[in-house]
Amino acid sequence: MKLTSIEGQSVPQTVFRTRANHQWRDVSSDELFKGKTVVVFSLPGAYTPTCSSSHLPRYNELAPTFRANGVDDILCISVNDAFVMDAWAKELAVENIHLIPDGNAEFTNGMGMLVDKSDLGFGKRSWRYSMLVKNGVIEKMFIEPDKPGDPFEVSDADTMLHYINPEARDPEFVTVFTREGCPHCARAKALLKAHDMTFEEIKTGMGTGVSSRTIRAVSGHSTVPQVFIGGKHIGGADDLEKYFGEMP
The missing domain is CATH 3.40.30.10 (Glutaredoxin)
Structure with a gap:
């Protein structure tokens, strides 16, 4: 499995099928990234253990600190449908970030991060990674190492925040x-x-x-x-x- 950083390139142009007020709403890559500084983290699936206990909650906790350091939005992108992502957000009481469903895996495939997790019954899913995107261009990527299982070593919120501002302080919860x-x-x-x-x-x-x-x-x-x-x-x-x- 070859996972390659595409720093310096533009994010894939795609349309995400999301839900808002019980209606379908198409959201383009431009709408999410154009003219903004955006942190993205992508994970194998909603409701999975590491994603629910560590990856997503910590980004949600640190969102105010990210915004204080120039980040306009934080996106969690996963190869799941809109209903699953919305239910997951409600269950974890996510308030500070946006969960984006990449149900057809078009964005993930364009990132070169689509991997086969058929051994878990997942089919095609995203590899775990994070990135900093400025005006649609990828400045920095943190890609988990190619190891068996589900490594979680570099795509965490603290690593990304330290990259943006090494002096940033944790908020007082x-x-x-x-x-x-x-x-x-x-x-x-x-x-x-x-x-x-x-x-x-x-x-x-x-x-x-x-x-x-x-x-x-x-x-x-x-x-x-x-x-x-x-x-x-x-x-x-x-x-x-x-x-x-x-x-x-």
Whole structure:
């Protein structure tokens, strides 16, 4: 299997069959790449273990940092149909990147990255790789080594971000435990938004599957909100206000 970098060349011109608002929508290569700086990562298939646990989630996490470093869009391209890609995006709660179905493998074949995975019952799929594309021209490619199995060594989000800016810093991930109708929770969320901090909200209470015992287990408290920033427990809304007041 020969996998060759095509840095310096234009991306393949093709039309992707996507879905929007329950309708078919054709999207061209020009629409995705022309006049933009775009990061692409491609993988063997939706719902597969490495793709779901590591490859896609990390790009989604680092998307704000990529954008702060001049990237206009991040695309995940896979030889899957639009229904599968849309369902996968919903299951993983993907908010910051676009999942593009290459159902007929035209783009992947044009990239020279179409490989035979019949031994897994997959048929023809994409080899795992990532690339930085500027105005439709491929500046840099990270292609996984030709090894048995599904190597995942160089196409990850951190490698790409380090290429774009070796000094780029990881964002501080923020999680907030809340409960419906809680005014202090609303205040905590407003404080985070005022400081331009993106956060994950975990709702607690009846029907959520997250109880006060869960909150106590992770934070030592049973009240809400409970805020965590960069893995550090901050506390409630008053604690968060004090935290921001002490920031340099």
